[in-house]
Amino acid sequence: MLAVHSLTKRFGELTAVDGVSFHIRAGETYGLLGPNGAGKTTIISMVAGLIPANDGTVHVAGRPMTPAGTEAKRTIGLVPQELAIYPDLTARENLLFFGRLQGITGKELTRRADEVLELIGLADRAGDLTKKYSGGMKRRLNIGIGLLHRPGLLILDEPTVGVDPQSRNAILESVERLSVEGMAVLYTTHYMEEAERLCDRIAIIDEGRIQAEGTRDELITLTGGVDRINLRGGGSMARAAEALRALPAVRRVDSDGTGLLLTVSDGPTALAGIVTGAGHAGMSVTSVEVVRPDLESVFLHLTGKALRD
């Protein structure tokens, strides 16, 4: 559905996007994960035909995407990061207006507007001016407008920024449902949890480049696939550390004075042996925490900085 090849964008001396390539298949949700300023929105802007690329190509459903072209734009639905709705129109009027611009008319337009209003949970407030809506309601409408014409590719640019937890969950559920229905989704976020929950494949973006790409599990193996176990307690921690280092699953043991920090392979499986071994070595364990590797760990591993830096 989407093929991006060697996409590059420069603003003066700054190269905001540097040779980015990826593709998305129908029914697949693809995430661009990276901190603010990584180049996600610039990529989105070129994919949606808002700005021209300096180099590289974008094809949507086989059609080249350019700012001047209109054919490829019929197959995309854009949900910009900033709200893009008219405050002096009702939700229904907003939907009808953008639907007409997509070439939908008459009863078909009315029917689709009703469907979208149901989907985003605004059917009972459809006649209210959107300037009277809460932030979450506006966000949901912002997404609904992008869905009205049933695009082959839905582009969501950080759709949950500044949204309350309830609306955020509703948005994520909507995206999951759309993906199941066969829509290709390009989703940018700097929230690791969203990328993990929604995306079939994820590209980790930093400084305008894709640092790594793959499924969640594929990305996590980049960190070596190890878990961390934190043991808290008292007693003879030095002897316990020595004993635990001898266990086959344990790769590393550190002490911070109040407990032991272990790096282990397959933490849940090894946990019972570790707790028992620590006890036999004279450590009185009062609490145990198993930390599994996540995308935050991957980003840290790849770039040396946290996602929210």
Next chain:
Amino acid sequence: MRGLWTMVANDLRQRIRDKSVFIFSLIVPLALMGVLSLVFGGLGGDTVELKPATVVASADDGDRLGAELLGAVESLQTMDVTVRRVPAADVRAETKASGADLGIIVPAGFTQAVLSGQAASVQLIQGDGGTLEAGVLVSVVQGVVDQFAAGSVTAAAGGLSGLPPGELGPLAQQAAAGPALLTLTEERAAAEQLSLRGTLVAGQAGLFLMFTVGFGVLGLLAEREQGTLARLRSMPITGTTVVTAKACTGFILGVVATTVLLAAGSWFFGVSFGSPAVVAVLILAVVSAATSLTFVVARLVRTAEQANVAQSILAMVLGIAGGAFFPVQGTGFAATLLDLNPIGAFIRGLGISAGGGSLRDVAGPVAVMAAFAAAGLLGSRLLPDRGAQA
């Protein structure tokens, strides 16, 4: 084309809904017209009504030219004049006592003196009131006496050139009583046919038009700020369609608002602008010029707030220089600049129209406004878009 009209309809719906277009394009200018009309136009309107006048006069009964002089005064068409005959010695006292506007003493032997080329003096005594009517009467007497003087000069010249005395009298009489060989016909130019109130109505309509068209093209900046421009650009419509739609919105609002203002101004202030067809052409021309200016502003500013400030400054400068509040005159280069002002051209055009001018007569002002529109569009194409660079 469907996308274009969808956008225009959407813009118009929003403009109507937020009511600001009604306030700034109709209510404020109408209120201002009323206030300015009271301040500058007074309550009496634009025309001066001359009151009936009384003249106290003396002239010999048989003096033909004396009778002709008083007859000319009495038969004035612009005001009612009553001439009361009294003896010459009583004219001064009677003028003062009766409150008459003017006293006239035609000397004895006046006709004979004129026909023989001798000196003769007609005395005028103005009443104490110093009225406008007295001034008019003095001018009339002066004009008649000047014509008599021509006869006297003719007779004197004839005598000097050796004409027999018997021929001098008829010659002088012909010169004094005949029609003037040179006449001065005073008419007002068509551009001056607009009354003070008419000028105010036309000027305010032109001035606020500059604000009204801003609701169109400058709406692009508002779209950019509220994020909808990005979504519009991701739609299957061209960028030209988006800009054209904004221009159409501004143009439609401008035409409607200016038409309503001129119509309301005509109704409330009793002003006539002449042929509706000519006025319509003038409205289309000035709205085109104003709309083109908004394209230039849209390129130069970065935010909707900056656009509003720039548009207000331009509206006030062009409005004042164009004569929206009072006539502005210039000489040389300044006059040329003033002539190129679209609001000034609009007011001039309405003046010509109000004076009965045809489409051909308003070709000059229309050409100025069309040239302004073309220059604005060209300028907007050449200028960099600072807002897009922001």
